[in-house]
Amino acid sequence: MQLVFSDAQYWEDFLPLTFTRPVAEMRMGILTFAERWKKLLEIDEVFYITESYLQDKFKKPEPKQSLFIVPNFFPSDEVLKQIKELEAGEALVYDNEVLVANINMETFSLNQISKMTDITEKLLFIEKPTDIFSHNDFAINFDFELVTRGKTSQELSSTNGFIGEKENLFIEEGATIEFSTLNCKTGKIYVGKNAEIMEGSNIRGSLALCEDSKINLGTKLYGGTTIGPHSKVGGEVNNIVIFGYSNKGHDGFLGNSVVGEWCNLGADTNSSNLKNNYASVKLWNYRKERFLDTGLQFCGLIMGDHSKTAINTQLNTGTVVGVASNIFKSGFPPNLVDNFSWGGMKGDEKFRLDKSYEVAEKVMERRKIPLTEADKDILKHIYNEF
Numbered sequence: 001m002q003l004v005f006s007d008a009q010y011w012e013d014f015l016p017l018t019f020t021r022p023v024a025e026m027r028m029g030i031l032t033f034a035e036r037w038k039k040l041l042e043i044d045e046v047f048y049i050t051e052s053y054l055q056d057k058f059k060k061p062e063p064k065q066s067l068f069i070v071p072n073f074f075p076s077d078e079v080l081k082q083i084k085e086l087e088a089g090e091a092l093v094y095d096n097e098v099l100v101a102n103i104n105m106e107t108f109s110l111n112q113i114s115k116m117t118d119i120t121e122k123l124l125f126i127e128k129p130t131d132i133f134s135h136n137d138f139a140i141n142f143d144f145e146l147v148t149r150g151k152t153s154q155e156l157s158s159t160n161g162f163i164g165e166k167e168n169l170f171i172e173e174g175a176t177i178e179f180s181t182l183n184c185k186t187g188k189i190y191v192g193k194n195a196e197i198m199e200g201s202n203i204r205g206s207l208a209l210c211e212d213s214k215i216n217l218g219t220k221l222y223g224g225t226t227i228g229p230h231s232k233v234g235g236e237v238n239n240i241v242i243f244g245y246s247n248k249g250h251d252g253f254l255g256n257s258v259v260g261e262w263c264n265l266g267a268d269t270n271s272s273n274l275k276n277n278y279a280s281v282k283l284w285n286y287r288k289e290r291f292l293d294t295g296l297q298f299c300g301l302i303m304g305d306h307s308k309t310a311i312n313t314q315l316n317t318g319t320v321v322g323v324a325s326n327i328f329k330s331g332f333p334p335n336l337v338d339n340f341s342w343g344g345m346k347g348d349e350k351f352r353l354d355k356s357y358e359v360a361e362k363v364m365e366r367r368k369i370p371l372t373e374a375d376k377d378i379l380k381h382i383y384n385e386f
Contacts, residue, residue, distance in 0.1 A: 002045040003037060004061040004105060005071045009097065011051060013128050015286035016304030016322045017243075017260055019339070019382050022050040022058050024071040027228050027243045028132050029139030030147055030190055030208040033071040039146055040080060043067065053381040057374040063106035070099050072126045074142055079119055089114040094123060129302045130283065130294050132241050132258050137187060137224040140206040144170065144188045156182070168205065187223045216249055228261075230367050238273075240300075245367055257300035260323075262363050264308045271315040273300035281318040284336040291335070294318070304339070306360055306379075313344075323382050324356045339386050353383050 005024035014023060024034040024046075031039070034046055047061035048054070065088060073094075075083065082092055083100050091101035091113045099119065103112045124135060147170075154171040156162060157178055162169070164184030171177065174194040180201040182189055187206025191197065195209045200218040208226040215221060216234035227233050228244030235248065238255035242248070246259050250267035257271060274297065275281060281299035282291040303321040310328035321327070321337040327344030337344050342351040356379060361371045 001043060001102075002047055002061060002064065002066045002105075003041065003043045004047050004049060004066045004068045005034060005037075006068060007048070007050040009070060010072055010127065012287045013285075016302065016320060016339070017129055017132075017258060019323045019386065020054075020260070020305045020378055022048045022054060024048065025058070026072075026132065027210075027226060028126065028136055028241060029141075029226060030143035030192075030210065036143065036146070037069065037071060040075070041067065041084065053378060053385075056377060057372070061105040061108075064104065066103060066105045068098075068101045068103055068105075070097070073099070074124045074139070076121060076123070078121070079123065082117070082119070091116050092119055093117065094119045129258050130256075130296060130299055133224065133239050133256050134296070136226055136239065136241055137206050140190065140208050140224070140226065141188055143208065144190055147190065164205070172211075192229070210244065222255075239298075243305075245364075245369075255300050256296070256298040257302065259301065259303045260305040260307070262306045262360065263303055264363075266309050266311040266313060268311055269309045269313040269315070271300040271319065272317040273298045275317045282335075283318045284320040306356070306363075307337075309344075322386075324351060324360075324379060326351055339382055350383070353380060356383075 005022060007022050010023050011018050017026060025032050048058040050058055086102040088102050089112055092099050093116050098110055101113055126132060159179045160177055161181040168184035168188045171191045172193040175191045177197040179199040180197050183204045186204045189205040189207045191209045192211040194212045197215045198217045201215050203221050204223050206223045210227060210229040212229055213227045213231045216232060219234050220236040222238035224239035225237055226241045228242045230245045231242050232247040232249040235251040236253045240254055240257045242259045243261045245261045246263040248254055248265040252269045254271050255273035278297060281294050281296050283294050283299060285292045299318045301315055301319050304323040306324040307321050308326050313327055314332050316332050316335055319335050322339035325337050325341040327333050327337060329343045329345050333344035334346050340351040342349050357376055364371050
């Protein structure tokens with residue numbers, strides 16, 4: 001059976017993070033939603049129903065029996081059991097929407113469903129970008145149990161200071177931590193394969209430091225934080241999620257934020273996460289095409305893939321940055337920075353598409369990942385249509 005992730009309900013709600021990916025490919029906790037469901041359901045074949053311009057990279061399902069699922073929620077043990085026991089033609093419904101269905105993708109139609117069962121318990125659904133950091137502590141705990149079950153952690157080097165219970169720390173093979181302090185009383189700490197926490201860092205859980213990522217010298221890191229694979233972090237961070245392949249390697253503060261892939265925050269880039277009047281933060285909503293109240297007192301930066309900031313960049317509370325933007329002008333950029341902005345200010349010219357390809361190729365080459373024609377087509381569509 002293949003696993004088919006649907007974007008029909010939520011894709012637009014997660015922009016700008018989903019301009020370049022389906023919802024299932026967003027990271028939260030240790031894993032992406034797709035990786036999490038593959039582990040939970042023990043299914044390796046994964047396909048997507050998403051925006052047409054993304055389908056060359058994220059493949060359409062094959063015409064056969066499938067488990068169709070809206071991916072952006074965390075199942076309880078009971079709901080997971082119900083999902084695994086679904087027979088052909090059966091579905092689970094949550095808040096009057098089909099959440100999971102066992103159907104044949106050859107004639108994809110929910111009319112195939114012969115039996116619908118309501119899920120009555122409350123589930124944690126991730127519905128907007130701010131939910132990613134707001135519930136990331138929960139996600140780290142959820143994934144920690146899933147990823148470490150049946151495995152043995154490396155021993156923590158005696159050069160480090162440690163607070164808490166050892167079972168709340170897991171260090172994968174090849175990871176290194178020296179002369180740092182780790183506090184697991186405040187949450188679990190997961191250190192991925194070949195990751196590194198450099199000397200002088202002060203870490204308070206919960207933390208997911210994913211494969212091949214680094215926490216630089218003297219970093220101050222607070223809980224509810226995910227550093228996706230092949231990323232670097234330094235300075236001071238609090239409750240952030242980096243999807244992967246992005247760097248915030250220098251001094252400067254970033255809190256209550258989500259950063260996509262292939263981004264770079266220049267030295268001493270700072271993002272405010274609290275307004276001076278302590279009011280709740282408004283954030284740009286692409287579906288509604290206006291700023292909406294998040295109801296959150298703390299909210300920093302939401303940044304799409306391939307975007308960059310120059311040294312000493314100052315970002316206002318609740319700033320949304322699109323895809324492939326380059327912010328380098330003096331002064332605070334607006335709370336919405338357009339896709340492919342060249343400068344970061346309103347009315348700035350667009351970053352030339354061919355030049356954006358060149359930058360992306362150079363950045364990705366450093367991680368030995370090619371910029372494919374499918375990647376270029378995605379960027380071209382965003383450039384022309386959004």
